[in-house]
Amino acid sequence: MRIGIYGAPFSGKTTVFKLLVGNDANEEMGIAKIRDERIDFLSKLFNPKKTTYATIELVDLPGLSPELSRKDKNQILMKIQNVDAILWVIRAFDDESVARYFDDPGKEAGYLRDELLVRDLEIAESNIEKLKNAKRKLSQIEEMQLKALEKCELALNEGKFVKLTDLSAEEKNLLNSFDFFTLLESVIVVNLDEKSFRAHDYKGKASIEKLARENSLSMMEVCGKLEMEMNELDEEEKLEFLKDLGLSESGIQRLSKVLYSSLGLISFFTSGEDEVRAWTIKKGTTFKGAAGKIHTDLERGFIRAEVVKFDDLKKLGSMKEIKANGLMRLEGKDSIVEDGEIINVRFSV
Ligand SMILES: Nc1nc2c(ncn2[C@@H]2O[C@H](COP(=O)(O)OP(=O)(O)O)[C@@H](O)[C@H]2O)c(=O)[nH]1
Ligand SMILES: [Mg+2]
Incomplete structure (x- = not known):
């Protein structure tokens, strides 16, 4: 499973990427271990030679912002082709020392949504044109593709995600090769400062929630900086720290769970003296x-x-x-x- 991390500059994308992949990650791509307390338990019980967690592959993207040219934007967006899901990181932390592109996280989320819609609309339109201008009779499959693309175009023009368009399973299959971003699952991660994280409140919250609801996206709150600091602590201190925040697990653990459930994934385990291992399968x-x-x-x-x-x-x-x-x-x-x-x-x- 591959997940692309998407957002405006300085929203905390690389921070989230490093939290998931490990601190010393300095590449664009990395493998994240899915922390699972059940595997920890089995490993203690069986004391195997090897313990293997489930993993996901992550791609850390450069930030997308309004002043970039179409060409630069497409270059960035190209990197999320071939992912299974998109993880949006939205800047909702206050920190004067870190530049900020949007003064309102709600607007930032809206901007990120619009960029995906614009890009998908371009894909729909250019492929419709290609099929319509073909100087030959279209195959039956191409006819169906054209019809499905026109449905997508209509929806996208209304600001609707392709995944919410009324398409049959067969039509969705026919659309696979076009890599529509709004056909993928998305998880919105709102990156908060400690104060708003504790208060469960921040500017733009209602509008991000509305956006998530309307497009049927999952959403969660993390505090990137706190999580980074927490990584320096030993297990016991970490639990104390989390308890103080009213939590039982770290944001990264919660994120793994949200990703799994929004992608319809579950884990099963194999265990023995040689290896305790988690496997990822579709529900x-x-x-x-x-x-x-x-x-x-x-x-x-x-x-x-x-x-x-x-x-x-x-x-x-x-x-x-x-x-x-x-x-x-x-x-x-x-x-x-x-x-x-x-x-x-x-x-x-
Ligand atoms: N205060 C604060 N700073 C953060 C937080 N998350 C990230 N940063 C800082 O914001 C800057 C940009 O973060 P980065 O993850 O590189 O953002 P990216 O441009 O989206 O990849 C870095 O200096 C981070 O240390 C946070 O939750 N709170
Ligand atoms: Mg970055």
């Missing part, structure tokens, strides 16, 4: 499909999966107790995996 994946994530042999030779719920294991404390209480079940290839299941695949090849 609705079957046990056979999940087995294929681990290894194609496991999918090919799938017999059954032994399944334990993480919460049961946490409660009972050992696999022995799980078995004694009949809490390990067997599942066939077509059953659906639920979030937090620990799976052992029985297979033969």
Whole structure:
């Protein structure tokens, strides 16, 4: 999974990127470990040689701002092609030492939305034109593409995201090759200073909430600077610090969860003496499909999966107790995996 970090200059994009990827990141692209306290627990319990967290790939973009030329903007936006989701970072922290492009975070969010709409409209229009000007009879697929593109054009002209347009699954498929940004999931991260973070209030809040609601985007608040400072603390101090803020987990942990849920992703686990590992799958994946994530042999030779719920294991404390209480079940290839299941695949090849 790849996520592009999008926003105006000095909004805290690189700060969020570094928080996710690790402090010493200095590249545009990085791999973020998804912190998951369930993996920490399993790792303590099984004491494996290796512990592997789920990961996501992140792309840190230069800032987009109104005074840039169309060409410069497109160059920046090109970097979010081929991502699965866009993470918007909005500047809502007060700090006179850091330059600011918009005096109102609500306006900043509106600007970011408009840039995506303008770019997508350009894509729709130019491809409609291309198809219409083709000096040959269009194939059936191209006819359908044209119809779908015209629906998008209409919606975009009304300021509506492509993902909210009334398109069939087939039409969405046909649109895949155009890389519409407003067809992707977006998560809005509002970067606050400590004062507004504690108060849960800041200028433009209502209008960002409205924008998120209207376009069906997820939204969350973080305090980038505090998170950075928190990274210097040891685990216990960190928890104290979070508690003082009325939180139980860091913004980055919350962000991972928001990303997962907005992308329709869940985790399952494998565990043993060699490795405890988290795997990322789409909601609705079957046990056979999940087995294929681990290894194609496991999918090919799938017999059954032994399944334990993480919460049961946490409660009972050992696999022995799980078995004694009949809490390990067997599942066939077509059953659906639920979030937090620990799976052992029985297979033969
Ligand atoms: N006061 C304050 N400063 C921040 C916060 N987040 C980022 N900054 C600072 O703002 C400046 C720009 O941040 P950066 O992440 O590089 O922004 P980018 O241009 O969007 O990548 C840096 O000096 C950061 O240290 C925050 O939450 N509060
Ligand atoms: Mg940056």
